[in-house]
Amino acid sequence: MSSPAPTPLPPSLAEIAEDFSSASNDLKLQLLLEFSDELPGLPERYAGHLDQLERVDECQSPLFLTVEVEDGTSLDDRPVHLFFDAPAEAPTTRGFAGILHEGLDGLTAAEVLAVPDDAPMRFGLAEAVSPLRMRGMVAMLARIKRQVRAKTAA
Template sequence: MSGTDDLTPLPEGLAELAEDFHSVSQQERLQLLLELSKELPGLPERYEGKLDQMERVDECQSPLFLAVEVGEDAPHTVHLFFDAPPEAPTTRGFAGILHEGLDGLPASEVLAVPDDAPYRFALADAVSPLRLRGMVGMLSRIKRQVRLREEAMSAGGTV
C-alpha cells in the first residue's frame, strides 16, 4: 500500500461498505463478507456457460471470472459481472464488495478508486494476505478493462 493512496477517498458505496466493516468485530466482518458472497448476483444469460468470454483473475485462490461492460451513455456507466463457485465464500465476498461498491458508477469514478481500496475494509486480520491479493487483482483487472474500453470509445471503436 503506498502512502499517497490512503488519502484518496473511496466512492460513496465502497466508503459505506468500509464503514460497515470497521464498525463491527473481526468475527462479524467475516459474517458480513459471507452475506455479501450470498448476495453476489448471478451471471446474465449472455455470460452463462461462457467463461471464455470473461477474464480469469489468477490472483484469486478460487476460480473467479469477471466481465466488465462500459456503457456508451454520457458517464460511461460501468457494469460488473462475476462468476465464482459457491464453495468459495471469501472470493465471492470480495467480488460482492466490488460489485456493490462499483457497479453502476461512471467509468471516471471506477478509474479513480485507489489501488489500496481492498485494504480499507479491516479484513487484513480476518483473512490471509494471499486472499486479499485476490481482491487487489479483481480491482486491478476491473480498472484495466474500463481503461481499455474508454480508450476504444475515444478512438471511435466499439466496445
C-alpha cells in the same frame, strides 16, 4: 510535514468500508458471507461462456470477471457494469466480488478509475483473512480498472 490524506472512496464503497472497519473480526466474516450470498449470477449472455470473462489467477478459488461500459461522450457519463463468476464453495472470493459489485457497479468509468488501488486494504479485512486472499481482491480491482481503461480507450 504530514502525509497527504488518502484518496477518498466513492460513497457506495466508503459505506461498505465503514461497516467492515467498525466490525469485529467475527462480524467481518459474517458480512463477507452476506456479500457472497448477494453476488448476482451471470446474465444469460455470459452463462456457460467463461471464455468471454477474464480469470483472476491471484484468487485462491476460480474467479472470472468482465466489465461492460455503456456509451457516452466522456468517462463521466459512461456507467460501468460488473459481472463475476465464482463457485458457491468459495465464499471468501465470492464475498470480495460481492463487495466490489455492490460498491462499483453503476458508477461511471471516471469514478471506477479513480478508486484508489489500496481500496481493498481499507476494509480492515486483512485482520480477518489471509494476505493471500487479500491479494485476490486487490487483483480483482486491478482487472476491473484495466478493463474499464481498455473499453474506454477509443
